[in-house]
Amino acid sequence: MATEEFHLPRSRQANERLHAMIPGGAHTYAKGDDQYPENLAPVISHGRGAHVWDIDGNRYVEYGSGLRSVSLGHAHPGVLEAVRRELDRGSNFVRPSIVEAEAAERFLATVPTAEMVKFAKNGSDATTAAVRLARAATGRPRVAICADHPFFSVDDWFIGTTPMSAGIPAATNELTVAFPYGDLAATEELLTRYQDEVACLILEPATVVEPPPGYLAGLRELADRHGCVLIFDEMITGFRWSEAGAQGLYGVVPDLSTFGKALGNGFAVSALAGRRDLMELGGLRHSGDRVFLLSTTHGAETHSLAAAMAVQTTYAEEGTTARLHLLGERLAAGVREAAATMGVGDHIVVRGRASNLVFATLDENGRPSQPYRTLFLRRLLTGGVLAPSFVVSSALSDADIDHTVEVVAQACAVYRKALDAADPTPWLAGRPVKPVFRRLV
Structure with missing residues (x-):
């Protein structure tokens, strides 16, 4: 079972506030706290580049940023400069x-x-x-x-x-x-x-x-x-x-x-x-x-259109698409090696184009498993990696990916224990994460 204590008391309180006023506690179902381990759904304070900070003061390497929308990293200087030029001119x-x-x-x-x-x-x-x-x-x-x-x-x-x-x-x-x-x-x-x-x-x-x-x-x-x-x-x-x-x-x-x-x-x-x-x-x-x-x-809105033009300029001038693929290839190779080394290469499976990676969490019978996903997400969060997917942004550094792979390796070691026990429950510390599309709450 997990030995490290990792709590998010301020995020937990903020989630209660969100649910009291916003149906589902978020403005996108995929961002809901039901998509994260119980009481481990961080509420974000701010982000910069490939990192975000929650209101409890924890910093994470972030993947799938903004549901894949933030591909250049948070607060990208070129985009912000273009937006600021328009803000004083009316929107x-x-x-x-x-x-x-x-x-x-x-x-x-x-x-x-x-x-x-x-x-x-x-x-x-x-x-x-x-x-x-x-x-x-x-x-x-x-x-x-x-x-x-x-x-x-x-x-x-x-x-x-x-x-x-x-x-x-x-x-x-x-x-x-x-x-x-x-x-x-x-x-x-x-x-x-x-x-x-x-x-x-x-x-x-x-x-x-x-x-x-x-x-x-x-x-x-x-x-x-x-x-x-x-x-x-x-x-x-x-x-x-x-x-x-x-x-x-x-x-x-x-x-x-x-x-x-x-x-x-x-x-x-x-x-x-x-x-x-x-x-x-x-x-x-x-x-x-x-x-x-x-x-x-x-x-x-003028500032949003300015942002779009700046994004297109950045992609063209910096070869962003190629960089996303290179980063994704490095990450996928590292995760696959870590999973194989820990004996779970057939259970934590990285899929997709390098610029748009997702992962599957499979049980001892090779079937997709929400409990095993929960276990995996808990260990990633504990290690400072916020990753509902492995979709990269161009702001990631080699050090960020190295850290991610190290945390994944630690998560895989726990995953192996759960597979050997044929029961991930002792490592969940709460209800499993849930699929977005389901008929009942």
């Missing part, structure tokens, strides 16, 4: 700012496969706008989502397909159908079954697994042949796969794509981009029915 006006034109030009130069772009504040608004646009363009009601990808939107068309579907009418759920990633035959069968009913195929072009050879090109051909819109959700792949996203890396052009997360390095900005003829349906320069595409009061 929102009754007419467009010239910054909107500059940000659009910069984005379309970065993602040359797109012809028009519209900015918003969060990913859900962008993906839902893409779906609405596809329905308007095709006149079809159904949305086909990739069943193997975890999240697309907070809106009904997606959330109705999850275990947390309370409050969403069955009639809405029936309009969303699913296809498996990497299986063109199954997708074609779906499109044939719902012939002339599917408005779009929406998927992340890549996640933990790389697309099989020819898959994305095959999906492009299927969409064309069946007359539906191909949408790439590039919230995660954008910038982490290449500056132009997965579409830039794999050379397959979607009709529409959505970006966010890394685009603002923590500032609230997302983007819907794509073909001019589709995007213009949400504009004024056509003679058809108008589409209420995106209309957000704060979608073009």
Whole structure:
């Protein structure tokens, strides 16, 4: 059992305050304290670079920063300088700012496969706008989502397909159908079954697994042949796969794509981009029915758009995507070696592209286990590593990664003891962490 005492009394009190006023105790379910070991959910005071400090005074090496949004590290000087230049000039006006034109030009130069772009504040608004646009363009009601990808939107068309579907009418759920990633035959069968009913195929072009050879090109051909819109959700792949996203890396052009997360390095900005003829349906320069595409009061805040432009500049000038891959490769190699050395290489498994690493915690039978995840997270936290994933930021140093690997090795030693006992319970010190999507609290 654990011998080190690690307590977060101020964080525990702050979590109680949060739950008293905010449903779920956080503004994103993935940040909830149910995702962390009991009474070990740190509440953050501040962050700089690859480190964060909690209100109890502990410093952590942080991974998955801002749910993958902070890829350059916290308080990045170049981004902050760009934001500060705009703050004294006003953030929102009754007419467009010239910054909107500059940000659009910069984005379309970065993602040359797109012809028009519209900015918003969060990913859900962008993906839902893409779906609405596809329905308007095709006149079809159904949305086909990739069943193997975890999240697309907070809106009904997606959330109705999850275990947390309370409050969403069955009639809405029936309009969303699913296809498996990497299986063109199954997708074609779906499109044939719902012939002339599917408005779009929406998927992340890549996640933990790389697309099989020819898959994305095959999906492009299927969409064309069946007359539906191909949408790439590039919230995660954008910038982490290449500056132009997965579409830039794999050379397959979607009709529409959505970006966010890394685009603002923590500032609230997302983007819907794509073909001019589709995007213009949400504009004024056509003679058809108008589409209420995106209309957000704060979608073009000048300082957030300035942050986005600074992020793109940094990626281009500093080769950030390549650095993310190098850091991830070093981390993955270290974790795998530590796990193998401690005899748990088949139980703590690092997966995904080097710039977007996740880990699986498997029990003695090789099955995913929330109790073993809890054990692992407890030991990481005790060692000063905050890691719901192993997604890197470019602010990490070699010393940070070396420290992380050392802590992982210590965690693996405890993990081995739990496996030998075939019971991690004595090492949990409370309830296991819980999956985000579940029907009951």
